[in-house]
Amino acid sequence: xxxxxxxxxxxxxxxxxxxxxxxxxxxxxxxxxxxxxxxxxxxxxxxxxxxxxxxxxxxxxxxxxxxxxxxxxxxxxxxxxxxxxxxxxxxxxxxxxxxxxxxxxxxxxxxxxxxxxxxxxxxxxxxxxxxxxxxxxxxxxxxxxxxxxxxxxxxxxxxxxxxxxxxxxxxxxxxxxxxxxxxxxxxxxxxxxxxxxxxxxxxxxxxxxxxxxxxxxxxxxxxxxxxxxxxxxxxxxxxxxxxxxxxxxxxxxxxxxxxxxxxxxxxxxxxxxxxxxxxxxxxxxxxxxxxxxxxxxxxxxxxxxxxxxxxxxxxxxxxxxxxxxxxxxxxxxxxxxxxxxxxxxxxxxxxxxxxxxxxxxxxxxxxxxxxxxxxxxxxxxxxxxxxxxxxxxxxxxxxxxxxxxxxxxxxxxxxxxxxxxxxxxxxxxxxxxxxxxxxx
Ligand code: NAD
Numbered sequence: 001x002x003x004x005x006x007x008x009x010x011x012x013x014x015x016x017x018x019x020x021x022x023x024x025x026x027x028x029x030x031x032x033x034x035x036x037x038x039x040x041x042x043x044x045x046x047x048x049x050x051x052x053x054x055x056x057x058x059x060x061x062x063x064x065x066x067x068x069x070x071x072x073x074x075x076x077x078x079x080x081x082x083x084x085x086x087x088x089x090x091x092x093x094x095x096x097x098x099x100x101x102x103x104x105x106x107x108x109x110x111x112x113x114x115x116x117x118x119x120x121x122x123x124x125x126x127x128x129x130x131x132x133x134x135x136x137x138x139x140x141x142x143x144x145x146x147x148x149x150x151x152x153x154x155x156x157x158x159x160x161x162x163x164x165x166x167x168x169x170x171x172x173x174x175x176x177x178x179x180x181x182x183x184x185x186x187x188x189x190x191x192x193x194x195x196x197x198x199x200x201x202x203x204x205x206x207x208x209x210x211x212x213x214x215x216x217x218x219x220x221x222x223x224x225x226x227x228x229x230x231x232x233x234x235x236x237x238x239x240x241x242x243x244x245x246x247x248x249x250x251x252x253x254x255x256x257x258x259x260x261x262x263x264x265x266x267x268x269x270x271x272x273x274x275x276x277x278x279x280x281x282x283x284x285x286x287x288x289x290x291x292x293x294x295x296x297x298x299x300x301x302x303x304x305x306x307x308x309x310x311x312x313x314x315x316x317x318x319x320x321x322x323x324x325x326x327x328x329x330x331x332x333x334x335x336x337x338x339x340x341x342x343x344x345x346x347x348x349x350x351x352x353x354x355x356x357x358x359x360x361x362x363x364x365x366x367x368x369x370x371x372x373x374x375x376x377x378x379x380x381x382x383x384x385x386x387x388x389x390x391x392x393x394x395x396x397x398x399x400x401x402x403x404x405x406x407x408x409x410x411x412x413x414x415x416x417x418x419x420x421x422x423x424x425x426x427x428x429x430x431x432x433x434x435x436x437x438x439x440x
Pocket of ligand 1: 163164165166241242244245265266318319320340341369
């Protein structure tokens with residue numbers, strides 16, 4: 001048999017498991033995969049394999065608070081699939097982190113890396129904590145203790161964490177340092193690529209911080225003309241002005257777009273002539289929220305007014321499940337570009353479908369972050385440091401090629417862009433399973 005010949009695999013007893021709670025984020029994520037499997041005709045065993053994560057790790061660990069007391073924290077690491085390469089995915093610090101959510105986020109990472117043709121599988125992790133309640137020293141102790149609890153379950157060629165909601169380059173620097181100092185044999189000493197999204201001083205890549213927001217801009221530039229929208233005149237609104245939202249706003253602004261409304265966890269602002277995105281970012285860096293920002297023509301509005309603001313593109317870049325049935329019916333936009341993961345509830349998604357609002361899926365829109373994480377990993381492994389121009393052009397090339405792949409899949413299967421994106425990811429995973437087989 002030649003190495004390129006495919007061996008069909010039959011697993012007659014492989015029944016996909018379904019999550020019990022139909023409202024669970026994981027059930028929602030698995031549902032998207034199931035629908036895409038049907039549309040692209042992916043083998044049943046692929047759906048079965050992807051219907052649960054490969055490994056689920058839950059840890060409990062104590063952290064000393066500044067007042068000398070101890071508190072126990074709960075952490076997760078879900079390794080969903082590694083058919084295409086080492087597990088890859090962010091670490092979230094948030095009080096509402098749950099097993100179900102982390103499983104969903106890990107599954108989306110599998111699909112995202114496959115869609116982008118990156119040599120990674122999917123993972124996600126988190127700690128149930130509000131990082132705003134901890135001092136910097138407490139945050140460092142929590143991060144180091146969590147990393148040591150993960151032990152050998154992470155590693156530069158095994159499972160590679162990155163930042164997500166509530167974590168940043170500083171947290172990644174502490175994770176990397178802890179990993180290296182708890183793996184003291186010589187073989188591990190240079191392994192800064194155990195995490196990505198580090199600060200540039202610790203081996204991070206140029207352009208990583210803005211990559212996810214920048215990626216949204218590249219996706220829109222490629223796909224909007226087909227939806228009869230132009231970047232130069234684009235009016236957009238943003239839910240969430242954190243890492244993803246703030247950099248997406250600035251990139252879209254630089255490309256000629258106007259941000260006419262924005263909302264975060266504290267306030268909502270509107271300006272029909274466009275908010276100054278760079279000034280707003282500086283305000284958020286200082287204050288921690290968009291609340292209290294002043295500029296000509298900007299006024300504070302209610303959440304309902306925010307959602308009802310007429311725009312071309314609405315970009316949710318906050319937390320999951322924020323666009324429910326009611327908010328989906330308030331939206332006055334032509335396109336919803338998913339900056340954050342799983343921003344709509346299933347009922348919200350159905351309203352968007354009925355109202356003819358095109359949805360650009362998160363596994364494409366927010367893939368800029370993991371793409372530059374991959375570039376960081378490659379630079380670390382090969383001992384080089386690329387300039388921003390090289391990183392940006394690699395990012396743009398990868399995103400534009402992938403956006404075209406999604407558009408082609410949508411035409412081929414006569415389906416929407418979301419299903420097409422999942423389908424294009426599944427094709428790649430299924431192909432790998434067909435070629436390598438299933439052990440033993
Ligand atoms: P972040 O913590 O930097 O920002 C989150 C934003 O959401 C903040 O502006 C916050 O005020 C806002 N927010 C939180 N709760 C809110 C509420 N109830 N109402 C309105 N706004 C609220 O997080 P981030 O890194 O920008 O991530 C946002 C989303 O993008 C998440 O779904 C994350 O998984 C996803 N994502 C992030 C990256 C990345 O590189 N950071 C990459 C891919 C996907």
